[in-house]
Amino acid sequence: MHRLQTLYSAPFLVVALSLTACHSSASLNDSTSTPSVKVATVSTQSIDEVVHAQGILYPIHQASISPKVSSPVERFFVNRGARVHKGQLLAILANKDLQAGVVSAHGAYDQAQANYASTTSSTLPEEIQTAEVAAKNAKSDLDNQQRVYDSEANLYKQGAIARKQLDATAVALTAAKNAWQTAQKHLDNLQQSGAKQQQQAARGQLEAAQGQFLNAQAQLAYTQIRSPIDGSVADRSVWPGDIAPAGTPLFIIMDVSQVVLRIHIPQARAAQLHLGDAATLQVPGIDDGVAAKVSIISPALDPNSTTVEVWLAANNPDGKLAPGTSVGASIVVRKLPNVIVVPESAVLVNEQGQARVMVVGSDNVAHDRPVVTGIQNNGIIQVLSGVQAGDHVIASGNFGLPDKSKVTPESSSGGTE
Numbered sequence: 001m002h003r004l005q006t007l008y009s010a011p012f013l014v015v016a017l018s019l020t021a022c023h024s025s026a027s028l029n030d031s032t033s034t035p036s037v038k039v040a041t042v043s044t045q046s047i048d049e050v051v052h053a054q055g056i057l058y059p060i061h062q063a064s065i066s067p068k069v070s071s072p073v074e075r076f077f078v079n080r081g082a083r084v085h086k087g088q089l090l091a092i093l094a095n096k097d098l099q100a101g102v103v104s105a106h107g108a109y110d111q112a113q114a115n116y117a118s119t120t121s122s123t124l125p126e127e128i129q130t131a132e133v134a135a136k137n138a139k140s141d142l143d144n145q146q147r148v149y150d151s152e153a154n155l156y157k158q159g160a161i162a163r164k165q166l167d168a169t170a171v172a173l174t175a176a177k178n179a180w181q182t183a184q185k186h187l188d189n190l191q192q193s194g195a196k197q198q199q200q201a202a203r204g205q206l207e208a209a210q211g212q213f214l215n216a217q218a219q220l221a222y223t224q225i226r227s228p229i230d231g232s233v234a235d236r237s238v239w240p241g242d243i244a245p246a247g248t249p250l251f252i253i254m255d256v257s258q259v260v261l262r263i264h265i266p267q268a269r270a271a272q273l274h275l276g277d278a279a280t281l282q283v284p285g286i287d288d289g290v291a292a293k294v295s296i297i298s299p300a301l302d303p304n305s306t307t308v309e310v311w312l313a314a315n316n317p318d319g320k321l322a323p324g325t326s327v328g329a330s331i332v333v334r335k336l337p338n339v340i341v342v343p344e345s346a347v348l349v350n351e352q353g354q355a356r357v358m359v360v361g362s363d364n365v366a367h368d369r370p371v372v373t374g375i376q377n378n379g380i381i382q383v384l385s386g387v388q389a390g391d392h393v394i395a396s397g398n399f400g401l402p403d404k405s406k407v408t409p410e411s412s413s414g415g416t417e
Contacts, residue, residue, distance in 0.1 A: 034406045037397035039360050040346060042387050044338050049375045051273070051331045053263035053310075059323045060258035060313065063229050065251040067093060067244045068222040080236055084227045090251055093244060095223035098216070105209070105216040112202075112209035119202040131187040138180035145169075145176040231255035259321045261292065261312040261329055270308035272333040273297055279312045282328035283321060290314050290321065294331065341380045346393040347373060357387060358394040358401060360409060366394060368403035 071093035078090050149169045156166045235252040244250050261281060273294055280289035296311035312329055314321060321327075348356050355373045358366040371386030387393065392409075394401070401407070 034364075034408045035397055035401065036408045036410050037360070037366070037394045037401075039392045039409045040343050040395040042340060042342055042383070042389055042391040042393060044340055044389050045380075046335060046337045047339055047341055047375050047380060047382055048332045048377050049272075049334045049336070050377050051265055051269050051333055053265050053329050053331075055261045055263035055312075055327060055329065057259045057261055057321055057323050057325045057327055059231070059254040059256045060260055061229050061231065061255035062234075063227070063231070063251075063253045064249045065090070065225060065228070065253065066247050066249050067225060068246055069093065069098075069219060070243060070246045071095065071223060072243050073238055073240050073250075076236070076240055078233050078236075080233050082233045083231075084233060084253060085230050086227060088227045089224060090227055090233075091225040093223035093225070095220055098220040098223060102213070102216040102220050105213040109206075109209040109213040112206040116199075116202040116206040119199055128187070128190045131183070131190050135180070135183040135187045138176070138183040142173075142176040142180040145173045149173045225250060227251075227253050229253055229255055230257075254323060256316055256319055256321070256323060259314055259316045259323060260295065261314070261327050263310050263312065263329055264302060264305055264307040265310060267301060267306070267308055269333070270297060270310060273310060273331065277331055277333070279329055279331040281312065281314055281321075282330070283325065284327075286320060289330075292329070336375065336382065339374070340383045340387065340389055342383055342387065342393050343395045344376055344379055344381045346395045346398065347371065347381055348398060357383075358398045359387060360392045360394060360407060364407055364409060366398070366401055366403070366405050366407050 074092045074094045076091045078084055078088075084090065149166075149172075152161055152166050152169045155161045156163065231253045232255075233251060234254045235249075237248070237250055238244055275294055275297065277294040279292040279294060281292050283290055292312040292314035294310060295313035296309075298309040301307065302309060312331070342357060346357050348358075350356060355371050357369055357371050359369050360366050369386055372384040374382035374384050376382065394407070397407070
């Protein structure tokens with residue numbers, strides 16, 4: 001049989017079973033030939049089901065700040081390790097050419113504004129005025145030609161003029177009418193759409209100039225590198241005077257007021273967790289466990305490990321929890337009160353995978369007994385069947401011990417009772 005786990009300390013009373021009342025020299029000789037074992041009394045108590053995992057600490061927030069324009073660094077205002085706040089100016093890139101671009105764009109914007117104001121304030125633009133005069137003249141010609149035609153038509157009735165002359169006057173009248181209609185239509189079109197198109201063109205020029213001005217301002221603003229979060233400067237990649245390529249991280253800012261431990265656990269275990277569940281972190285260099293809680297349970301499995309990623313958040317006001325540290329964690333998923341438990345060292349597993357214990361009777365004979373186990377935690381293991389409270393099981397010295405072996409129980413101090 002193989003031992004299930006290494007012996008852990010557990011709150012069990014290690015008891016020595018009583019020997020026979022007669023201590024003859026023969027019985028003393030027999031006791032010296034039997035193996036000495038430590039036994040524990042099977043008891044009922046509470047036990048927690050705990051998920052154990054290992055992971056890496058990460059900051060609660062992290063920002064990798066990359067410039068959007070390529071330019072030499074003119075000045076840094078912070079160094080590595082400095083505490084910064086959101087919006088704080090961290091560095092300035094060389095930007096005199098961009099400043100000139102802003103001035104130029106601003107001038108073009110002002111000019112477009114003036115042109116738009118002039119266009120919209122004019123009620124009769126020059127082209128419309130010209131068309132209005134042409135329409136007015138055409139109407140005057142039409143009226144004159146109409147009077148000539150009326151006069152000649154009257155003379156024709158009196159027989160004073162020939163039909164040919166009246167027909168020529170009628171043709172001239174028709175031409176005058178067409179000319180007036182064309183001029184009036186042109187005027188109407190200008191009044192209805194021409195002025196509107198001019199205003200739209202002026203508005204388009206204004207908007208284009210405004211866009212160029214805003215873009216120039218944005219390009220200039222990109223040379224001022226500011227922190228997007230509160231935190232500490234974890235890295236600064238270049239020195240003053242070096243060119244900061246666009247898209248290359250210039251600063252890494254970490255907010256370590258809280259840290260997150262990312263762990264991966266089996267899907268069945270993850271199904272038992274809930275947001276807000278309490279957890280404890282075992283951090284190297286910190287004797288006491290650090291309190292944490294479940295903050296994220298991934299809804300999908302990791303395709304590489306087929307496990308679920310779980311985040312445990314912990315406060316870090318003193319900064320002792322450093323991102324990048326490998327940390328152990330334990331999460332209590334449920335508590336079972338008043339269950340039968342034995343020391344983990346009392347449970348053995350045979351070659352067939354069957355869990356067993358060695359139960360010592362009042363005759364100091366060890367009996368091999370199969371058991372069904374449940375939760376194990378903190379050096380103890382739940383037994384679902386096979387023993388009952390008050391039984392005595394061998395907690396040490398049971399490995400390789402044959403069934404029905406005579407044993408010499410010892411107390412926790414190593415003496416014999």
